[in-house]
Amino acid sequence: MCSLNSSNGDDRILDWLGSDCDGLSYHLHPLNLGWSREGVEHDLSVYRRVAHQLANDADYWSAILRHANWRYTLVGCTCLLVSRHVGFFDDLCHRFDAGSMVIPQIAVTLGLLHGSGARAFFESALSRDDVNKRPRQTVSAHRVLLRLGIQPSRDVPIDAWKDFEHDDAMISEQVVQRQWDFWSSRI
Secondary structure, eight states, X not given: OOOOOGGGTOOHHHHHHOXXXXXXXXXXXXXXXXXXXXXXXXXXXXXXXXXXXXXXXXXXXXXHHHOSSHHHHHHHHHHHHHHTOOOOHHHHHHHHHHOOTTHHHHHHHHHHHOHHHHHHHHHHHHTSTTGGGOHHHHHHHHHHHHHTTOOOSSOOOGGGSOHHHHHHHHHHHHHHHHHHHHHHTTO
């Protein structure tokens, strides 16, 4: 398997994406679904081009999905979604379990591209003993299951957490909703 370490200068994926006409790196656009002046379809075409390049190097695609740097993971997920590529289930599950700032985006990618596998994975995640310590994963798994039409056995109220964890839970819920609404209309 290809290893990737952003500290060694391997930013190929970010170089492939480049920047929009205002100089903003394309890797930031899918984070909050804020697109360039060229428009959403233009920006998604940039990701389709990069997905085509990644399709020629599955080890690299796997490495960026597993990478701890959320930027790489987000690009990898976006490329999966725009290309409707249904591979890399284990890589997505690995990064979801390991944690990331983009857990909601990973959960949405899993749900949309790997429905039945995601269902079993998320149900298992919700049965873990440490769910109360993992608001991002817990809320994202629960909300994606609901989007898949599945009523999880465990209720996951946002108010179960306090302070920063409450913020993580609340943001995760909002991001899952926005990302699901956006991508489900394009898959």
